[in-house]
Amino acid sequence: MAEDLVLDRAIRDWVLIPLSVVMVLIGFLRYFVSKLMRSYQTPDRKVVKEGQVVLRARNLRVAAGFIPTKSFWSRRVYFTNEENGLLHVPKEQAQNPQAQMFSDPNMAMDMMKKNISMIVPQTLTFTWVNFFFSGFVAAKIPFPLTHRFRGMLQNGIDLSTVDVSYVSGRSWYFLNLFGLRGLFSLILGEENATDDAQRMMQMGGFGFDPTKSLSAEKDSLDIIQHEWILPKMEKRAEDVLKKLLK
Amino acid sequence: MAGEGDLRTSAKESEDDLPILNAENLQSNIKSVYYSRTFLSIIGGVVAGIWGFTGLTGFVFYFLVMAVASLGLAAKAKFSVNKYFDSWNRILIDGVFGGLMSFVLSWAFAYDIVHIF
Numbered sequence: 001m002a003e004d005l006v007l008d009r010a011i012r013d014w015v016l017i018p019l020s021v022v023m024v025l026i027g028f029l030r031y032f033v034s035k036l037m038r039s040y041q042t043p044d045r046k047v048v049k050e051g052q053v054v055l056r057a058r059n060l061r062v063a064a065g066f067i068p069t070k071s072f073w074s075r076r077v078y079f080t081n082e083e084n085g086l087l088h089v090p091k092e093q094a095q096n097p098q099a100q101m102f103s104d105p106n107m108a109m110d111m112m113k114k115n116i117s118m119i120v121p122q123t124l125t126f127t128w129v130n131f132f133f134s135g136f137v138a139a140k141i142p143f144p145l146t147h148r149f150r151g152m153l154q155n156g157i158d159l160s161t162v163d164v165s166y167v168s169g170r171s172w173y174f175l176n177l178f179g180l181r182g183l184f185s186l187i188l189g190e191e192n193a194t195d196d197a198q199r200m201m202q203m204g205g206f207g208f209d210p211t212k213s214l215s216a217e218k219d220s221l222d223i224i225q226h227e228w229i230l231p232k233m234e235k236r237a238e239d240v241l242k243k244l245l246k
Numbered sequence: 247m248a249g250e251g252d253l254r255t256s257a258k259e260s261e262d263d264l265p266i267l268n269a270e271n272l273q274s275n276i277k278s279v280y281y282s283r284t285f286l287s288i289i290g291g292v293v294a295g296i297w298g299f300t301g302l303t304g305f306v307f308y309f310l311v312m313a314v315a316s317l318g319l320a321a322k323a324k325f326s327v328n329k330y331f332d333s334w335n336r337i338l339i340d341g342v343f344g345g346l347m348s349f350v351l352s353w354a355f356a357y358d359i360v361h362i363f
Contacts, residue, residue, distance in 0.1 A: 007362050016358060141350075142300045143358045179351025182284040182344065 016227040023176045064227040072226045133169025280341050287345030288352045295356025308349050318335045
């Protein structure tokens, strides 16, 4: 049943290689276009300020052991004090960023632009592939799959006796789509516009962050048990020296 | 303590009991592990295709390559994971399945070009 098909060499030259090359080039194009279109995005001053405050509070929390107890408490009061502490956010303000994010035209435009720059090239390439490269066997994948995948992988080929390993152009497109992500991350530096889920998460977390992280920082600052490590340092120095001298 | 050659920089500070990790260095170490794994998946895929592995053998070969990569990375980190990473999982397990798709792509590509061409 699994006889070896002999496939025309021209298929290699005119289907596999051009399709891969086109997808790589489109990936580059998308990367550069998104880089160019990202230029006008001035961050909101308030958001930046809050981000910096959160950073300061976090540094205080992490390095709490290095300063004496009284100075830690005075710093903590500065941050978490009810009247004018930096981390204390009045309740009415907490709702704002959420509403702001959805009604802010800039944000919505940005999200739409990024969605479009992702979806349009994919749709166009898919249509092109379907138009040109359907109806014949394009490649053989080196591992066997069950018969249920036949409908998915062999969309143009209507013979049911052909081995499921012989796939059509559309499945070569999907294989490229997923496989080239790794290649892009190698060539183009950090993870770029080729990963949908990651970018959706990034976009979602932008506007909500300030208020939630402020109250989170405040809570974590409040529960710290401060312990100054200087008294212990002499003992530790003694231990280290003893170990060295052994 | 900067590593020679690649971008490995020590993520830990000098005290041994306080587990402080320098976040930037940890991030850069993780990224370099990811790059090595992706590169190795692609090369492994081409090798598997040229050698004509089919079916399960190919996947076994992939996991073999990943295991050798983990061994190499652990050796480069001098087998003391706390100096460069925060847990063993980062060197051993992270990125193994991410590289699988690149491996399959280059495997199919090389196999087709060499054996069915």
